[in-house]
Amino acid sequence: MTVQLIPLSAQQFPAWMERSRTEYASDLITAGESPQEAHRRAYESLNAAFPENTPTMDNAVFDVLDGTGTTIGYLWIGTDSSEDNRSWWVWDIVVDEEHRGKGLGRKAMKLAEDYARSQGAHTLGLSVFGFNHGARGLYESMGYEIVTTKMKKHL
Numbered sequence: 610m611t612v613q614l615i616p617l618s619a620q621q622f623p624a625w626m627e628r629s630r631t632e633y634a635s636d637l638i639t640a641g642e643s644p645q646e647a648h649r650r651a652y653e654s655l656n657a658a659f660p661e662n663t664p665t666m667d668n669a670v671f672d673v674l675d676g677t678g679t680t681i682g683y684l685w686i687g688t689d690s691s692e693d694n695r696s697w698w699v700w701d702i703v704v705d706e707e708h709r710g711k712g713l714g715r716k717a718m719k720l721a722e723d724y725a726r727s728q729g730a731h732t733l734g735l736s737v738f739g740f741n742h743g744a745r746g747l748y749e750s751m752g753y754e755i756v757t758t759k760m761k762k763h764l
Contacts, residue, residue: 612716614671673717681708686721697730
């Protein structure tokens with residue numbers, strides 16, 4: 610099955626922002642943050658990335674569509690937080706649960722790499738929550754290497 614990336618329209622963007630905030634906050638809570646802190650961080654993170662409430666060429670958001678044209682998730686990709694505009698980052702990628710395990714996430718990641726390369730990127734990085742074993746396995750199988758590991762212990 611094929612996959613394609615379609616840029617979000619201005620009309621779709623507010624709903625995506627809300628979905629992304631909600632999902633990020635949920636992941637932060639799963640990782641051990643308080644609900645208040647998780648929601649604050651999610652809100653601030655997305656507002657900092659999109660101060661004009663719109664995507665840009667170096668901070669792009671796409672719907673991920675399968676071969677039938679059905680939206681199966683989304684991808685947010687852009688320059689990383691360093692001074693090097695050739696270093697890009699997958700800020701978020703989601704394949705909806707009912708579409709996982711079919712190779713669609715792998716295809717979407719390959720398209721993300723192609724997009725970053727077309728924008729002049731020489732590297733593409735990402736973060737993955739420790740509890741997300743499926744995603745980590747996918748990224749490692751695609752050649753992504755661990756650069757740093759953040760660890761914590763609940764006391």
